[in-house]
Amino acid sequence: MRRVGGMVWLGWLIAGPTAWAAAFSVAYGLHGLGCELGWPAVNVGPASLQRVAIALPSLAAILLCLVLLARVKATLGPEAGIPRLGLWIGLIATLYTMAPVLVATSCGA
Amino acid sequence: MKCAALATVPLVLAGCGGPLSTLTPSGPIAQDIAWLWWALLAGAAALALMVFVLVALGFGRPREVAEGRWVFGMGVWFSLAVLTVTLVGALWVGERILPHGPALEVQAHARQWSWTFTHPGAQGPTETDGVLHIPAGQPVDVLITSSDVIHSFWVPQLGGKMDAIPGRQNRLRIEASRPGTYEGLCAEFCGLEHAAMRFEVIAHDPAAWPPLPTTEGIRP
Numbered sequence: 142m143r144r145v146g147g148m149v150w151l152g153w154l155i156a157g158p159t160a161w162a163a164a165f166s167v168a169y170g171l172h173g174l175g176c177e178l179g180w181p182a183v184n185v186g187p188a189s190l191q192r193v194a195i196a197l198p199s200l201a202a203i204l205l206c207l208v209l210l211a212r213v214k215a216t217l218g219p220e221a222g223i224p225r226l227g228l229w230i231g232l233i234a235t236l237y238t239m240a241p242v243l244v245a246t247s248c249g250a
Numbered sequence: 251m252k253c254a255a256l257a258t259v260p261l262v263l264a265g266c267g268g269p270l271s272t273l274t275p276s277g278p279i280a281q282d283i284a285w286l287w288w289a290l291l292a293g294a295a296a297l298a299l300m301v302f303v304l305v306a307l308g309f310g311r312p313r314e315v316a317e318g319r320w321v322f323g324m325g326v327w328f329s330l331a332v333l334t335v336t337l338v339g340a341l342w343v344g345e346r347i348l349p350h351g352p353a354l355e356v357q358a359h360a361r362q363w364s365w366t367f368t369h370p371g372a373q374g375p376t377e378t379d380g381v382l383h384i385p386a387g388q389p390v391d392v393l394i395t396s397s398d399v400i401h402s403f404w405v406p407q408l409g410g411k412m413d414a415i416p417g418r419q420n421r422l423r424i425e426a427s428r429p430g431t432y433e434g435l436c437a438e439f440c441g442l443e444h445a446a447m448r449f450e451v452i453a454h455d456p457a458a459w460p461p462l463p464t465t466e467g468i469r470p
């Protein structure tokens with residue numbers, strides 16, 4: 142088990158919340174853009190382009206958290222505890238933020 | 251000290267009533283919003299109570315604490331449960347109050363610092379300043395516009411709040427259960443006279459709708 146530097150450890154620590162924050166910001170921006178461009182009326186398979194576009198960044202964030210969760214122990218060894226919690230927080234926060242996207246009306250109509 | 255604190259209670263509670271209170275709803279949409287408010291208050295109170303109990307425990311003599319039960323049982327699962335219930339409640343209410351389905355349409359136009367309302371009528375549209383006329387007992391969609399800065403249309407007893415944005419038309423659904431006069435206000439700071447940017451909503455008996463247009467606007 143090699144030692145991991147302080148900055149790298151810090152990176153692992155904030156990876157989960159950062160993934161959530163990035164997904165949330167991108168989804169927020171795409172939501173406004175989609176309303177302006179009429180995405181709710183465009184169908185992509187069973188869902189609208191609007192839902193797909195807003196959900197994709199969140200799915201990417203969830204995937205990223207899962208991948209990092211699978212590697213955190215191998216990379217950080219005994220110091221993996223708190224970064225692992227951070228990744229779980231990012232994962233669950235992203236699930237909660239994404240859930241409304243799947244059911245709620247978009248663009249207020 | 252305790253007396254002084256208790257004396258402020260009626261003062262604070264006085265804010266819960268009156269014509270501009272969301273806690274005295276007069277229509278189904280405002281009622282839904284009020285229910286959501288009470289649900290959020292209950293959730294917040296339950297979480298606050300848990301924290302107070304933890305603080306109180308901290309003042310006692312040192313003891314063995316079941317760490318897993320507090321950290322995961324209460325800290326994580328209890329908090330998540332409250333969050334989940336209130337999230338589902340908020341989504342439910344949010345969907346119910348949206349302008350789905352047909353409704354009578356009126357227009358609200360905001361400017362610094364007054365409101366003009368336009369109503370459809372048999373003899374063409376009627377315009378009034380500072381007073382919006384609607385029929386009671388049916389949903390009404392307010393189409394909201396602004397000619398200068400961002401304002402916000404809000405009648406706390408009849409529905410939610412919607413911004414008036416220059417260059418855009420926003421739609422807000424309101425409904426009054428019974429005939430009466432309700433108070434509205436601009437809910438987005440818009441300049442020096444913002445606080446005086448009030449208006450009235452008069453809900454008419456559906457049998458007497460539409461009211462007669464006159465030269466000064468609409469007569470009930």
Ligand SMILES: [Cu+2]
Pocket residue numbers: 360361363400401402436437438439440444447
């Ligand atoms: Cu205003």
